[in-house]
Amino acid sequence: MNFLLRSGTYDHVVIFSGNPLSYGCPYTSRTTSDDSDLFFHPENYYIICAVYKHVLVTGGAGFIGSHTVDLLISKGYKVRILDSLQRRVHPKGKPGYIPPEAEFILGDVSSPKDLYRSLRGVDAVFHMAAYQDYMPDFGHFIHTNTESTALMFELILANRLPIKKIVFASSQAVAGDGKWNCKNHGEFWAEPRPIEQLETGQWEIRCPTCKRECKNVLMTEDICRPITTYGISKYAVELLAQTLGKKYLIPTVCLRYTYVQGPRNSIYNAYSGILRVFAMRILNNKPPILVEDGMGLRDYVNCADVARANLIVLEDPRANNEIFFVGGGKAYSAIEFARTMLKVFNSKLEPQIPGIFRVGDTRSTVSDISRLNKLGWIPKVSLEKSLAAYRDWLLTQGRIEDVSNEAMKNMIRQKVIRKVKNI
Structure with missing residues (x-):
């Protein structure tokens, strides 16, 4: 029927x-x-x-959240934003791109008072607020990402709030290094590469049996092997969402975003985000610096495509209680990304590969997006167009100060970035 x-x-x-x-x-x-x-x-x-008529977007002043807000308003939704406007992301305060039609609440998702005020009267929630970094702020990841999710369910249940659906921002980081394939021994779950291996400049994932170099397998939603605290915090979000959502009959959806690109990607945090870090350097006539050998693979997706995915899983009941990867559908090496970016920015610089690596990095992570394709979603914006849109947005932001060297030195002091011993 x-x-x-x-x-x-x-x-x-x-x-x-x-x-x-x-x-x-x-x-x-x-x-x-x-x-x-x-x-x-x-x-x-x-x-x-x-x-859904009235929707809350936590982190709605941020990169993905703000594009989701724009799309929701364009479709006739009433939107409320909860955002703490962290200084490291929004040093100038509330961004001018926040639409006046959206109700804005300055507050923290980890505050029961702020979160309850934001949840009252809405039908659905996009929980986009998150903390992400490469620094060893382990407690901050859990506090902001995981505890806020548990608190949200607590408040909904304790106050009998009629929330009909929650869409959670998860991450490809939940999958860690994923699965790899050995020509002789088949597929296996990759373990984090030992520091001793990386210090000798051996970057590839190796078969645990024969020690040969292997090829990565597209990541599917059943893969859950996080190797960073950020990934662990997002995996915990997924477990809370699926367990509590099903138990208390609140439909949830978890979206594992890959590497999201496009305008509004904050230029003030030089500790993470290949796009903004490269942009800082290129605009200050400094070459992009690549970790490892620059050959690790990633898939990049545009922020507008991510916003469309968010809306689709909100409106389509087939998405309820499911997990989806949201990616670009095409793999690029880091050096390909850097050279494409240099071309888009009309720069004659060349990427540098100084023989460094970042502790906790995955080698190659490319997602299988076929599950989300079945709901009618496909990525539409190419990498080149994403980079061009970011370039054009940066030109409206005034002078871009390069703080990447300071961030690099700090990460070296914290042993997040290390040098290869034989180079």
Whole structure:
């Protein structure tokens, strides 16, 4: 049997087959007084398939969050933002790109008072607020990323808040180094490369049996082997979302973003983010510096494509209680990325490979996005267009100060970045 879901005044229509319970639609015995809630009544109960009119975006002033806010408003949603405006990301305060139509709450996701105030009266949540860095701020990762997720469920349950769906920002970091394939011994789960191996400049993942170099396998959603505290914090978010969401009948979706690129990627944090760090250097006539040999693979996805993925999984009940990779669908080496960026920025500089590595880095991480493709999503923006859009945005930001050398020295002091011994 097919069930038609009409999304209130917004005319979002989804047709799906079978029992909506299989899609994670919460059930209740109450009826509704108008057609703003979608329901049907097999047997003697009603299924409420959520309609979202008022949405909270935590971290909505940030990179991914702000693009999601823009898209939601363009589609007719009422939007509320909760953001702490961290100085390392927003040193000038509230960004001018925040639309006036969005309600803005200055607050912290780890504060019960701020989070409760933000959750009241909304139908759905995008939990985008997060802490990410390469520095050893282990407690900060768990406090901001994981504890805020647990707190959100606590507040929803304790105050009987009628939240119909939560979309969580997860990360490719949950998968760690993923699976690799040995020509002789088949697929295996990769362990983090030993420091001793990296100090000798041996970068590739090796077969645990024959020690030969291997090829990476596309990452699928069943892979959960984080090797960094950030990845661990996001894996804990996924576990909380799926466990508590199913237990208390709150549909959740976890999106494992790969390397997101595009405008509004903050230029003030030189500790992480290949795009902004390279941009700082190129705009100050300094070459990009690559770790390892520059041949590690990544897939890059545009912020506009990510915002579309966010909206799709909110509106499509087939996404309920699922995990999806959100990636660009094409692998690039770091040196390819750097040279493409130099070309887009019209620079004649050449990338430098000084023989350094970053502790905790994965070798090659490329995601399989076929699961999200089945919901009708495909990445549309090429890497070149993403880089050009970032370049154009940077030109509106005034002088870009290069603080990458200071950040590099600090990471070396903290032993986050180390030198190869034989170079």
